[in-house]
Amino acid sequence: MTDFSDLMLDVAKVRSDFPILDREVHGKPLVYLDNAATCQTPRQVIEVFDDYYRRYNANIHRGLHTLSDEATSAFERSRDKVRAFINAREIREIIFTRGTTEAINLVANTWGRANLKAGDEVLVSQLEHHSNIVPWQLLAKEIGFTIKVIPVDERGVLDQAAYRDLFTERTRLVAVNHVSNAFGTVNPVSEMASVAHSHGALILVDGAQAAPHEQVDVVAMDADFYAFSGHKVYGPTGVGVLYGKAALLEAMPPWQGGGEMIKTVSFEAGSTFADIPHKFEAGTPAIAEVIALGSALDWVSGIGLPLIRAWEHRLTEHATKELSRIDGLRILGTAPGKAAVMSFVVEGAHSQDIGLLIDQLGVAIRTGHHCAQPLLAHFGVDATCRASFAAYNTPEEIDIFVESLERVIGMVR
Amino acid sequence: MSDTAQESQAELIEEFEMFDNWMDRYQYIIDMGKQLPAFPDEWKTDELKIQGCQSNVWMRSQRDGERLHFDATSDAAIVSGLIAVLMRIFNDRPPAEIAATPPSFLEELGLDKHLSPTRSNGLHAMLERIYQVAKAEA
Numbered sequence: 001m002t003d004f005s006d007l008m009l010d011v012a013k014v015r016s017d018f019p020i021l022d023r024e025v026h027g028k029p030l031v032y033l034d035n036a037a038t039c040q041t042p043r044q045v046i047e048v049f050d051d052y053y054r055r056y057n058a059n060i061h062r063g064l065h066t067l068s069d070e071a072t073s074a075f076e077r078s079r080d081k082v083r084a085f086i087n088a089r090e091i092r093e094i095i096f097t098r099g100t101t102e103a104i105n106l107v108a109n110t111w112g113r114a115n116l117k118a119g120d121e122v123l124v125s126q127l128e129h130h131s132n133i134v135p136w137q138l139l140a141k142e143i144g145f146t147i148k149v150i151p152v153d154e155r156g157v158l159d160q161a162a163y164r165d166l167f168t169e170r171t172r173l174v175a176v177n178h179v180s181n182a183f184g185t186v187n188p189v190s191e192m193a194s195v196a197h198s199h200g201a202l203i204l205v206d207g208a209q210a211a212p213h214e215q216v217d218v219v220a221m222d223a224d225f226y227a228f229s230g231h232k233v234y235g236p237t238g239v240g241v242l243y244g245k246a247a248l249l250e251a252m253p254p255w256q257g258g259g260e261m262i263k264t265v266s267f268e269a270g271s272t273f274a275d276i277p278h279k280f281e282a283g284t285p286a287i288a289e290v291i292a293l294g295s296a297l298d299w300v301s302g303i304g305l306p307l308i309r310a311w312e313h314r315l316t317e318h319a320t321k322e323l324s325r326i327d328g329l330r331i332l333g334t335a336p337g338k339a340a341v342m343s344f345v346v347e348g349a350h351s352q353d354i355g356l357l358i359d360q361l362g363v364a365i366r367t368g369h370h371c372a373q374p375l376l377a378h379f380g381v382d383a384t385c386r387a388s389f390a391a392y393n394t395p396e397e398i399d400i401f402v403e404s405l406e407r408v409i410g411m412v413r
Numbered sequence: 414m415s416d417t418a419q420e421s422q423a424e425l426i427e428e429f430e431m432f433d434n435w436m437d438r439y440q441y442i443i444d445m446g447k448q449l450p451a452f453p454d455e456w457k458t459d460e461l462k463i464q465g466c467q468s469n470v471w472m473r474s475q476r477d478g479e480r481l482h483f484d485a486t487s488d489a490a491i492v493s494g495l496i497a498v499l500m501r502i503f504n505d506r507p508p509a510e511i512a513a514t515p516p517s518f519l520e521e522l523g524l525d526k527h528l529s530p531t532r533s534n535g536l537h538a539m540l541e542r543i544y545q546v547a548k549a550e551a
Contacts, residue, residue, distance in 0.1 A: 026435065350489035352467040353443075356528075357491070360435050368467055383467060411440055412490035 002318035004395055009311045014303065015392045017042035028362030031397045031404075036181055036209060036341055036388035037366055038231045041292075042299050045235060048292040059284055061260060075287055078294030079277070082241050085297045086207075086226060087217040093249065095242040095277045096290050100208040101131040103227035103242035104175075106280060107204055108135040110252040111225075112173075118144035121171045123201075125150040125158055126378055127180040127187070130371040132206045136175060150176065152378065156183040156333040163192065167199040174203045178210035178226075182372040182386070183333025184316075184341030186214065190221040197222065202248070208232055212390065213312060213339045215305045218243050230289060234390075235296030239289035242280070249276040258282035308391045312340035315389045315398060322402040326409065332379055340389035343370075346405075348413045351383040357408035363401050418514040421502045426521050435527060439491065446493030449500070452486035463542055466535025468492050474546045480505045481550055483543065487535070495528070495536050503543050511547035516540055 015021050018040050023030050032040060052074075058067035060075050082094045097103040112135075116122070122136050126149050133147075140147055150163045158176075174196045179186050189205050196203040204225040207216055211228040218226045223243070230239040244252075254261055254273050261282040263272040273279045300308070319342050323329055328347030346354065355367035366386040369376050376382060387401060415421045432438045456473050463470040468489030475482050483504050485496045502518065503511050519525040519536075528536050 350468050352489045353491050355467075357436075357439060360439065411436075412443055 002314060002321065002395060004311075004314055007307065007311055007314065009303070009307050009391070011311070011392065011394050015394075017044065017299070018392055019043055019046070021392060025362045025364070026360050031363040031400050033387040033389065033393065033397070033401060034364045034366045035212070035390040035393075036232070036386065038237065039212060039234055039390045040392070041231075041234055041236060041296065044299050045292045045296045048295050049236075049288050052288040052291060057288075060287055061278070071287055071291075074291045074294075075285070078290045081294040081297050085211075085216070085301070086228075086241075086243055087219055088243050089219060090246055092276050093243055093246050095244065095249070095280045096285050097227075097240045097242050098238055098286070099229040099231075099240035100206060100227045101240075103225075103240055104132055104204065104206065105135045106242055106255050107225050107227075107244070108139050110255045110280075111202075111248065112136075112139050113143075114251075114253055116143050116145045116172055119170055120145040121148055121166075121168060122146070123148050123150055123163070123166055123171060123174045123176075125176045125187070126152045126375055127156065127158065127183065127185055128175070128177055128372070128374070129181050129206065129208070130373070131208075132175050132177060132204075133374065145172075146170075149374075150174075152185075152375070155335050156180065156185045156338075156375075157335045158185070158187055158192075160188070160191070164195055167195070167201070171196075171199055171201045173201055175206070176203065177206040177208070178216070179207075179213060179339045179341075180333065180372075180375075181209045181341070182370040182375050182384070183335065183343055184209075184338035184388075185333060185335040186210070186337055186339055189223065193222045193224075209339060209341075212300070213305070213309055215309075224248055230293040230296065233293075233296055234299055235293040236286075236289045238286045239293050241293075246276065249280070252280075254279050254282070256280075256282040260284070303391060311391060312389050312393075313337075315393055315395065316340045316342065318395050319387065319389070319398045319402070322398060323405075326402070326406060328409075332381070332384055342387045343384045344386075345381055345384050346409055349409045350412070351385045353412045354385050354405065354408055357411060358401075358404050361400075361404040361407070363404050365401070418502050418506050418510055422514070422518040422521075425498060425501060425518055429522050438522075439494075442494030442498065443490045444494070445497035445501075446487075446490055446495075449486060449493055449497050450484065452484055456484070457486075463535060463538045466492065466538060468535065470496070470535045470539060472496075472539060472542055474543075476550060477505065479507050481508045481511060481547060483546075485539070492535055496539065499539060499543065503547075508547040508550035512544060512551050 020040050056067050056070040058071045060072040079094050083091050151159045193203045202224040205223045207228040211233040226243040231237040265271045332343045351367040457471050461471045470487045472485040487493045
C-alpha cells in the first residue's frame, strides 16, 4: 500500500467542497476519474452563479449603473487573479476566451494569418490534442506553410535532440502542450521555449492539462502564448484564457469584430479598435463564468498547487502499482514525473466494453482516442482507457477502480 | 429460431427479465456475442464497416431466397452481444417483415437508456443499416 500519511492534504475536507461527489451512479457511490476531460467544481464556484444572477447580473464595461459597475469590477478582478495564477506581468496580457480551443484558434487566425507565409514552418508535437493540430492544418491549407512533427519516444517523451534538429531558418512557431492530455507527459516547455527563441521562432503552449497540476509561470518559461480552460481547473465550462506577451498582442490584428473590441465605428472612416485585452474580446463575454473561474483559482491556490501535485503524484504511483498487477494490461505513457493521467489498454478487453461496464459500478473513466489520434496511431492503438485524478480523489477510490476493472475484464475475456 | 421477429423480441424480453441487475444482463449479452458465427477477415472492408461506434463493426447482408441473411461482427464484446440480439430478431426473415418490426425490445429491455446513442455504441447505427437494407429489398 502506498503511504500517503506524510502529505498534509485533508482529502475529506477537500471532498466536502464538492457536492457532486456525494451522488450515486447505478446505485454505487460515484468514483469520478475523468478529471482530464472535465474536473468537478467546488461549491465556492457553484455559488458564484447563484450570487451573480441574484445580485449583480449586468453587462460589463458600459453601464454607469451600480450593477454594471459591480459586475465589471468582479470581472476585472478575475482577470487579475488569472494574471497572478500564471505569474504574467500585466493584466492586459490576459484575454478571456471560450476555452483553450478558442484561444489557439485566436492565435492562428490573428498572429498566424499576419505572420505565416508560404514555405514557413510550424513545429507541432506528436503529443498534441487535436485542438493544437487542426487550427494549424486549416491555416496551412490556406497559406501553404509546412507543419513538422516533434517525435516522441516509447515512453511518450518528446525527443529533444530531434526537436532541435527540426529548426530551419523558416521555422516561425512551436505549438506544444505543457502536459499531454492522453499520456500525462510534462514537457520541458521552458527549455523548448529557449531553443525556439534562439532560432527566432515563437512558442505557443497549450496549458489545458497543466493548469490544474503544475505551477505555471509564463514569465519564467518565457512562453509567447499560453492557453488554458476553466473547466479543467475546477472552474466552469465556457471560459478559458489566452495569455500573450503584450507587444505581440498589440501588434496582432483583431479576430472577431463586434461590441467591446472597438474604439470608434464609422461608415465613412471605418473602425478603430480598443486596446488589449479588449481588442480580442468582441461581444458580451461569459461574465458569470469568468468570475467563477476567479473563484476556482482562489480555491486551487487555497490548497496550493505543490500539495495538489504531490497528492496526485502519489495517487498516480499507487494506481501504476495496482494496475501493473493486472494480466495483459499495458500502460501507455510512462514519462518520468508525469501528471495524474493513466492511459492503458487491456489484452482481450476492448476499451469501449471496459468504459461501459465500469460505469455500471459507479466508476467514470474515459475511453476512446482522447482527441489525440496521431499519438495513439503512433503507439499502434485506436483507443485507450484513461483514468485521470484530481485533488479530491483518494487511494480508496483507486482501489475501487482497480477492483472494478478486474471484475469487468473477467466478464469480457 | 422463433417464427416471427415479433416472437423473437418477446422471447428476448422474457429472457432478460430473469436478471434483476444490469451487470448480469450485460454478462448475458456478452455471452451471446461469443456464440456469433465466424466473420471472415476478407469481409472486414470499409464498405461493410458501420460508422458511429467507438469499436469496429462490420455488417454484411445477402438475399437468401425470400429471406435476408446478415453476418456481422465487432472487436468489442458488448457490441458483439448486441449484434447477436439483433440477429435473433431480424436474421433470415423476409425483408418486409424486418422493415415492419419496430425495435420495441430496446425500450422494453431498458437498453435504450443504458446504451443511448451518445455512448456511441453503434446499436442505432446497426439498426439503421438493417432497416435500410430491408427497405431496399422489400
